[in-house]
Amino acid sequence: MSGTLFTKIINREIPADIVYEDDLSLAFKDINPQAPIHLLIIPKKPIATTNDMEEGDRELIGHLFLVASRLAAEMGFAEQGYRAVMNCNEHGGQTVYHIHLHLLAGKAMGWPPYTDKLKQA
Ligand code: 5GP
Numbered sequence: 001m002s003g004t005l006f007t008k009i010i011n012r013e014i015p016a017d018i019v020y021e022d023d024l025s026l027a028f029k030d031i032n033p034q035a036p037i038h039l040l041i042i043p044k045k046p047i048a049t050t051n052d053m054e055e056g057d058r059e060l061i062g063h064l065f066l067v068a069s070r071l072a073a074e075m076g077f078a079e080q081g082y083r084a085v086m087n088c089n090e091h092g093g094q095t096v097y098h099i100h101l102h103l104l105a106g107k108a109m110g111w112p113p114y115t116d117k118l119k120q121a
Helices: 005-010 056-075 118-121
Strands: 017-022 025-029 037-043 082-085 101-105
Touching: 005 025, 005 037, 017 056, 025 056, 037 056, 056 082, 056 101
Parallel strands: none
Antiparallel strands: 017 025, 025 037, 037 101, 082 101
């Protein structure tokens, strides 16, 4: 089956620093971290963008957030806090078309999150 590089990570065809796995999901360290802790939590089911989620994916998407909150507790940053976000398509900054929850932690993050790139668009 063809797929994005995240499918290859799920299938162990390319390496990743995997921190969690279950039947539905996989979590691994982002190769280009934007915070001291930057994990990607992905469904094993390949869904290209958040626009492509279906009713039947309701439980799966909720599961990704539950995994994020459990990892935050286990890794010790739940109390200090974190950001969990999904980017969609070009203006959202999506580059890999297999939905993924970014879990960022370890520093205080600013808000709003956008950069000049989006302001100019
Ligand atoms: P997006 O921009 O689509 O929201 O996020 C894609 C993320 O995947 C980026 O943060 C990027 O650093 C990460 N990424 C891209 N290629 C790889 C890879 O081969 N391995 C890992 N672990 N992360 C990757």
